Amino acid sequence: MLAKRSLLSAGSRSSAVALPPRVPAGRGRLEVVCASNAKFFVGGNWKCNGSVASVRTLVDELNSGVLNSGVEAVCAPPFIYIDYVMQHLDSKKFALAAQNCWIGGNGAFTGEISAEQLIDFGVPWVLAGHSERRALNGESNEFVAKKAAHAVSSGMSVIACIGETLDQRNSGSVFKVLDAQMQALVDEITDWSKVVIAYEPVWAIGTGVVASPAQAQEVHAYLRKFCQAKLGLSVADTLRIIYGGSVNDANCKELAHMEDIDGFLVGGASLKGCSFVTICNAGGSKAK
Numbered sequence: 001m002l003a004k005r006s007l008l009s010a011g012s013r014s015s016a017v018a019l020p021p022r023v024p025a026g027r028g029r030l031e032v033v034c035a036s037n038a039k040f041f042v043g044g045n046w047k048c049n050g051s052v053a054s055v056r057t058l059v060d061e062l063n064s065g066v067l068n069s070g071v072e073a074v075c076a077p078p079f080i081y082i083d084y085v086m087q088h089l090d091s092k093k094f095a096l097a098a099q100n101c102w103i104g105g106n107g108a109f110t111g112e113i114s115a116e117q118l119i120d121f122g123v124p125w126v127l128a129g130h131s132e133r134r135a136l137n138g139e140s141n142e143f144v145a146k147k148a149a150h151a152v153s154s155g156m157s158v159i160a161c162i163g164e165t166l167d168q169r170n171s172g173s174v175f176k177v178l179d180a181q182m183q184a185l186v187d188e189i190t191d192w193s194k195v196v197i198a199y200e201p202v203w204a205i206g207t208g209v210v211a212s213p214a215q216a217q218e219v220h221a222y223l224r225k226f227c228q229a230k231l232g233l234s235v236a237d238t239l240r241i242i243y244g245g246s247v248n249d250a251n252c253k254e255l256a257h258m259e260d261i262d263g264f265l266v267g268g269a270s271l272k273g274c275s276f277v278t279i280c281n282a283g284g285s286k287a288k
């Protein structure tokens with residue numbers, strides 16, 4: 001586990017952070033704030049990238065990297081490469097995730113893979129609700145929440161992804177959007193010890209436009225307050241809230257310094273072994 005960070009009052013936390021532009025005021029309606037108390041978590045989402053040859057190279061690069069002992073690192077290859085990665089990636093350093101699973105159990109669902117099958121195959125983690133699936137596959141908040149809850153109840157750990165679009169940010173509805181995404185998860189998931197929340201603003205994904213540390217911290221602190229109000233202090237305190245969107249080896253350290261950023265979900269930079277290892281190690285002193 002990470003060394004426990006001190007609990008701060010809402011005032012002392014927010015005064016340390018310069019508010020970013022275009023974020024609406026008046027969201028601080030949840031009063032009590034707590035800090036995270038969990039191991040730094042970094043996921044690599046390989047998305048629909050790679051070939052037999054490039055996956056082999058990436059696995060070799062990852063295996064030769066040296067990770068901080070305190071980091072929990074997870075790689076999410078495309079389904080078709082999971083078997084190879086499972087056989088060859090150093091499981092003492094990296095766990096495996098699937099990028100998606102079906103909303104329920106086995107059955108007549110052509111093209112789907114169930115959480116039960118992933119567990120059967122030895123894959124402990126799964127992503128749910130990545131913005132690309134929300135946008136391209138029409139996955140609603142409720143669908144994502146039901147899928148995440150089913151995966152958790154099947155024994156999987158879930159990286160549940162949320163985040164606003166640029167239009168939503170510009171129109172001042174960031175927290176309304178996040179409230180709806182989070183509330184759907186709160187309504188369905190009963191065991192939060194198996195959940196990591198990935199805040200991935202859509203405008204930062206694959207654009208090279210990373211959220212500023214202050215922007216990300218503001219949202220993460222808000223999400224933690226939301227969880228405290230809905231799920232209680234102990235869940236909020238231990239829940240990992242990780243940031244995703246144009247994280248790379250140059251910007252990860254500054255982001256990792258922020259109090260409520262408990263790790264990263266990495267796309268493009270996770271395809272380069274040395275960059276991903278650098279990002280995994282960005283938690284530095286956050287790890288025991």
Ligand SMILES: O=C(CO)COP(=O)(O)O
Pocket residue numbers: 045130200204205206207208244245246247265266267268269
């Ligand atoms: O979508 C992401 C991770 O799930 C982030 O992607 P990039 O790191 O390429 O912006």
